Amino acid sequence: MIFILVMVFLAGAPGLGWWAGRSSYLSDVRAEEWERTHVFAVTAQLVGEPASTPAGTVAPRAATAHWTAPDGTPRSGLVPVEPGSRSGDTIRVWVDDRGRLRGQPMDRDPMAQALMAAAAAVLCLAGAVAGLRKIGLGLLDRHRARAWQREWLAVGPLWSKDRR
Structure with missing residues (x-):
């Protein structure tokens, strides 16, 4: 399970970071151009x-x-x-x-904004992957506990009989 989640993160992070950074950069450049004119x-x-x-x-x-x-x-x-x-x-x-x-136009730095947006998007993806891992482990633990209880219900009575 961890391998799959790591692969999902490694496959998705570059594209998500690029998309978020590019969107932020283009938005700031458009805002600068609008303010300039x-x-x-x-x-x-x-x-x-x-x-x-x-x-x-x-x-x-x-x-x-x-x-x-x-x-x-x-x-x-x-x-x-x-x-x-x-x-x-x-x-x-x-x-x-x-x-x-x-108000006075903002002092913008589109590249810095783009880097922060990309980093935030990648961190959000990491948080989502970590959350999926936590949910998966919880489901697996619940499944294991139920299986253990079923087995104990089958074996437990045999151990608790008086064998004299």
Whole structure:
């Protein structure tokens, strides 16, 4: 049984790891490409004083700012600001191709992600194989215990007779 499970693992692990890594890599590359063509850094000018936060809190501060969208339309809204920012300061904000605020694009490493996805898939396969082994051993042990009990029921009464 162990031989079969090891062979299943050795046969399945390379293909599963390759598939998971390739899928992750292609997904990250597509996401990078999308962000490169649809997310832009623009300069915004603060036009309002940052809202004050209660003492002792770590809430991010925000202020009203104006910026120009990539298509040339003027935009405004609340943007996160650093402490000490004042009206008239310029800051960099990230917007989509329509000028709506977005978070900064993620710093991606598709190859590292692919390696982690492949390793995770192979570890999951190893866990599944180990689980199958555990289930198989449990079934075999149950079968052996039943066989032992059947044999004992046949032989036990012969041993327990008084032989004087």
